[in-house]
Amino acid sequence: MAISILFFLNGFTQESIKKKYNTQISSSKLPKEILQTPIRVPNYENMKSEGSPYISNYSGLKKNLPVGKIFNKNMQHIGSAFVIYNAYTDYMEISAFEDGVDYYQLKALPDYLYIVFRDKKYRAYNYNNKLGYFVILSENDWEPATLLKKEEIIYLKEYKSTGNSFVSDTPAAFRRLKDIYYIKIEGDLHEVSKNKNATISMFKSKHKEITGFIKSKNLKLKGEVDLLILCNYYNSLTKN
Secondary structure, rough: OOEEEEEEEOOOHHHHHHOOOOOOOOOOOOOHHHHHOOOOOOOHHHHHHOOOOOEOOOEEOOOOOEEEEOOOOOOOEHHHHHHHEOOOOOOOEOOOOOHOOEEEEEEOOOOOEEEEEEOOOEEEEEEOOOOEEEEEEEOOOOOOEEEEEEOEEEEOOOOOOOOOOOOOOEEEEEOOOOOOOEEOOOOOEOOOOHHHHHOOOOOHHHHHHHHHHHHHOOOOOOOOHHHHHHHHHHHHHHHH
16 A cells, blocks of 8 residues: 555645755755755655654644754744655755745754644754764753653565465565653763663762652653653752
8 A cells, every 4th residue: 555645735745846956955945944854755656655754743633744943053943834744854844835836855964943733842953973863851951960751663565475475475664663761961971771770870979969859759760751750850950
């Protein structure tokens, strides 16, 4: 089953988007400094795959409008546009309301732009020697400790059986992986481990206080709520 971006605004679909992927940046109503080159919307329709490479962040009455607000690093509003997050390529694809079907890649730089949807805020950071977009789960990302979430989608190629009756053909598909939590501490990103002691070791300067706090609150550190409590406590310690 071929995938679809599910854009039906003013009658445009993935097919109409594909026809204009070579449009020059100069034709966009968006500020040129936030757009990435080269411009290209991948042709996922021809891949005939199940699933989608996109994370659904739709809003509106019928939740079919991919509207995002763009802010600079000082949280000053640059503008609003149609924005979709491609978790397979780890790019934000963006189009000004006036651009119709012309989509571009949003410029990805570390600690640069904020992309805010109705209930989620994204920003790109350096991690593991690469750059990627994360969801900011903390109230902001300028405190000493910030909880982040990485959304990932992988592409599984089609599998053709070789006559073994116990193994059937498997179509190509996009599959969303389990979200991974990260904590940004003093500017560096650390993946949250399943091992509680490994997570505690991230907070080197306040190791003793963090250990005592986790025990007193009986925190498991396996979910968003506990991790937010931990980050907020660490931030309170650095203010004293």
